[in-house]
Amino acid sequence: MRLTWPFGQREPHTLAGAYALDALDGQDRQRFERHMAGCDACAQEVTELRETTARLGTATAVSPPLGMKAKVLAAATRTSQHTPAVPRRSTRRAVLVAAPAMAAAAALIAIATIFGLASSDANQRLDQAQQRNQAIAAVLTATDATMMTRPVTGGGHATVVMSHHMDALVFTAADLPALPASQCYELWLSGPGGDRPAGMLIVSGHGMVSPVITGRLRAGDHLMLSVEPLGGTPRPTTPMMLDVPL
Amino acid sequence: MTAHDPASRASREPARQPAADSAADLAALLARTARGDEAAFEAVYDQVAAAVFGVAKRVIRDPAQSEEVAQEVLLEVWRTASSFDTGKGSAMAWVMTLAHRRAVDRVRSAHKATERERRIASTTDIPFDEVAEAVESALERERVRRCLASLTELQRESVTLAYYGGYTYGQVADLLGVAVGTVKTRMRDALIRLRDCMGVAG
Secondary structure (H helix, E strand, O other): OOOOOHHHOOOHHHHHHHHHOOOOOHHHHHHHHHHHHOOHHHHHHHHHHHHHHHHHHHOOOOOOOOOHHHHHHHHHHOOOOOOOOOOOHHHHHHHHHHHHHHHHHHHHHHHHHHHHHHOOOHHHHHHHHHHHHHHHHHHHOOOOOEEEEEEOOOOOEEEEEEEOOOOEEEEEEEOOOOOOOOEEEEEEEEEOOEEEEEEEOOEOOOOOEOOOEEOOOOOOOEEEEEEEEOOOOOOOOOOOOEEEEO | OOOOOHHHOOOOOOOOOHHHHHHHHHHHHHHHHHOOOHHHHHHHHHHHHHHHHHHHHHHHOOHHHHHHHHHHHHHHHHHHHHHOOHHHOOHHHHHHHHHHHHHHHHHHHHOOHHHHHHHHHHOOOOOOOOOOOOHHHHHHHHHHHHHHHOOOHHHHHHHHHHHOOOOOHHHHHHHHOOOHHHHHHHHHHHHHHHHHHHOOOO
């Protein structure tokens, strides 16, 4: 079969990159998809390149408008799905009743968030958050910044971005086990002179842990993490769960 | 417990792979969503909404239209969850493909050529001034930004004009004043280089 390609191309599969970037318009896109249906190598390459373009996309993530979740969930309850694997009438009916309640709950949570933020010291907290974000951005964009990700004993992982030039680091962790309200995660700078407290981690909404900036690094320091009583302690009292040489 | 024991420091058991875990979670949630599980869909929303809205906003710019497209995409995820195939890439890539294509289609149909000309100047770098972002996403942005910076100028411009600007490769060739064949190969080379730079699962 001989396809007529724009610009005299004879090898449509070399368009895999452009296709993965959605840089083909209507007709070209359809032609390439027809070609791909009979070209396993092309389909495989597109699958791989899509993983990369997806990263370009997720890097743009920003918080969606507050009301969006409730709208989407409510719309889903009114929208039928394409060929679900198993139609289960009885449970689906129950779900249909429950769904508006779920949407309402989502809206309430959104409202609670707004009011929570609007109360008392909201401006001060925003200022602090902004300052912290600026400090983080400064470390992340430092010319000598290096990034290390390590597993944490007991679950989760930690990422350290460090700039020797700025004598600073950003610490973040994800998927750490939840702690009882009486405990917190505490960071330590540990060197030849012993362990120095380097701040407490703040658990944020998605189980993420907010960053801590430290500006007191010494040669031979390791960054460590332990579980401590709420408020922190001057000396670690439980085994370290992480050891990152800096 | 008293003072810590150096011998017991760090790592007694191998930790999980968090990136792989959350990818598997999203795929599992999509499978449940495909069976009409609305709680699973809500969890899917929590994992992907920021990325879906972000890419729509990046390509479309107008916040109201971006939200509209993001909602359409998320509803499409709900409707067509059963067509997600784990053998054809990750769940996040599937969602982002839906999101990006719809954003690009919207911008191509809605924007006049003259409006789009004005956007060119600002499409080539990722803004870093969105406040109150999770640090993990800031790290991911920085990683992507660094990898983009490792490309040649022509590769980088080809990728960013296409992906963030929504231009076809023919238009990208016109804008950059190079042959379409050149743009075509630069796009592919660039994505392969980005893939190697960013690592498989980050």
